[in-house]
Amino acid sequence: MPDITSLPGHPEGTSSVHEAIPSHPLGVKPSGNALLATWSLREAIGPFKRLPDELILTLLEFFDGPSLLRVGRTCKAFYAFTRAEELWKALFVSSELSTFTWRRTWRSTYLNLPASKVPMVDCSHLFSDALYRPFNCAHIALEPFVSNIPTRNQIARFQDLSPDEFLADWTDRPFILTEPVKAWPVYKEWTVGTLLSRYSQTKFRAEAVDWTLRTYGDYMADNSDESPLYLFDRGFVSKMGLTVGPPDQTPEAAYWPPTCFGEDLFSVLGSDRPDRQWLIVGPERSGSKFHKDPNATSAWNAVLRGPKYWIMFPSGEKQHPPPGVYVSEDQSEVTSPLSIAEWLLGFHAEARRTPGCVEGICDEGEILHVPSGWWHLVVNLEPSIAITQNFIPRSHLCAALDFLSSKADQVSGFRKDVRDPYQRFLDGMRQTHPDLLDQALEELQKKADGKKRKWDEIVRGKTGDEAADENAGGFSFGFGDDGSDVEVP
Ligand SMILES: O=C(O)CCC(=O)C(=O)O
Ligand SMILES: [Fe+2]
Known part of the structure; x- marks a missing residue:
């Protein structure tokens, strides 16, 4: 993750966007910091270290709660990975738990852990944008974006x-x-x-x-x-x-x-x-x-x-x-x-x-x-x-x-038993606002004709008038019906 505060000329690369950000609760740092570090907790994950962090997180999405806890006990790096909140949010939502107490994080809520039981593990030698980014995004100042x-x-x-x-x-x-x-x-x-x-x-x-x-x-x-x-x-x-x-x-x-x-x-x-x-x-x-x-x-x-x-x-x-x-x-x-x-x-x-x-x-x-x-x-x-x-x-x-x-x-938001919302709306409008409906359908037809003319011009090199004449004569080049993409009764 580039540190945009250091990019000269970036309009929002001012320190004010980032300045109030506390340090990550486990001490995880953005990937760039690895360049200056002499060692990394990632060494401990053996062959997994060839995988990008995003892929490790994706693999962990397939684990249930007890498995995540077990993986997290193997080393500090995996502990940090298994603390990713999105993993626990997904587990919580799919569990459909009905009685629970919100405990500040999805992980603590899912595991019903009081704050005193959440260990403070020092992962300050882990350099990972994938883990640091959500934390960073949760703390950026909004003010610079919504002012001026x-x-x-x-x-x-x-x-x-x-x-x-x-x-x-x-x-x-x-x-x-x-x-x-x-x-x-x-x-x-x-x-x-x-x-x-x-x-x-x-x-x-x-x-x-x-x-x-x-x-x-x-x-x-x-x-x-x-x-x-x-x-x-x-x-x-x-x-x-x-x-x-x-x-x-x-x-x-x-x-x-x-x-x-x-x-x-x-x-x-x-x-x-x-x-x-x-x-x-x-x-x-x-x-x-x-x-x-x-x-x-x-x-x-x-x-x-x-x-x-x-x-x-x-x-x-x-x-x-x-x-x-x-x-x-x-x-x-x-x-x-x-x-x-x-x-x-x-x-x-x-x-x-x-x-x-x-x-x-x-x-x-x-x-x-x-x-x-x-x-x-x-x-x-x-x-x-x-x-x-x-x-x-x-x-x-x-x-x-x-x-x-x-x-x-x-189309969304209709009850399932409203099977044809368009027809239902046409019927309702016909009964209550017939003139308005006719006007709107005419407008729609004009738009459809306009699109068809453009299509004819593109496909056959006709001018608008030539295409209009042919359309008036009943010929249409289309996809089996009237060639328009709107349905007008
Ligand atoms: O208040 C919001 O988050 C926006 C809701 C919204 O998209 C709307 O009212 O159309
Ligand atoms: Fe909206």
Whole structure:
């Protein structure tokens, strides 16, 4: 692992990124330090020393808990390898333990070891990026990445917007509203403490586990994970017995979507709609890696506690994914093997210089708009509580129809018994908003025709008009059907 603090000219290679990093609990150091060392603990692992550290860790993923403990007793180097937290996190998650106490690390929690029983083994002569990196990433300072945002990147901020202003100008651009959330009872009342006092035994989903809030609170207060477990629960409204709705109609409402976002066309699906709202809770450094929101929806994200840093990139066919993010051709697979901290260290500077980049901090009591199709990465700068809700404004109806029809394999969040979400959405829209639906289908057809014309031009060297004439005459060069890649009834 290069020590970026020493790289002259690296925009984030300032000591401030790394300066607060304590030493590794076992004393493990980055690989580069081996150059100056006279000996290494790695000598003791015999023929295994030919294997890269990453491969040793991969091999250890196949071991169960008792085997890991035995390997760890053979020498200090293997002890350090078997302390890798990802190994124990995987064992813990697959064990589906239901009664346990969070004990600062996944290893201690899985083994139910009190802190006094965790030996302090001196591994200061082990030089390994694979072991040092997660520790380093769990401790870098976030401040240098989220400050000094270039003016051209800064996210727009308003006190509030009207529904007309939103529809006319803002459905395709991120912005922050500073006022609407401040009237919500949940903004006034919710802190990690008040939630713990009311819901300590309620179970919430946090990635692959369902934990009581009590346990999650213990985890939040005391962990040093590189990518902290993130509570992201779609059933919180019923679990917490909340009422959601306009305050003039539901005086007991805990919160209500700001009026500026207007209607949500997925409402036409009634109880068949896909997942819609999530409670999000996490410690400092937790967050969401780069992704686009599901089913081409837009979203708002309301911060109740703890500011969030957002970095976002526009959608669009010609737009590349953000630096450091790789997608398969159909965009169904997003490869971001990097943790948020690794991405910040490796790609943030380049991302900030990339045209289209939008950044900002959404503070407590503020709400951020995520337009349909935009890439976003989010990191919590302090322990955080937020509510997010996804929706389809009328200007994105076409995008949603396109997604549901042409990317059926990527559609998510619907109950299994909703077998054909696209058809179900068409039926719902036909009944409630027939004109809007016709307009959107027409727009979709135009897009499909445009793509077909381009294809004809490329394949047969025709001009746009020639290709259009032929298409009008019923001829099409395609893949067996009408040659378009969207399904329009
Ligand atoms: O708060 C977060 O971590 C981001 C959640 C998110 O991706 C969203 O609201 O769209
Ligand atoms: Fe998102």
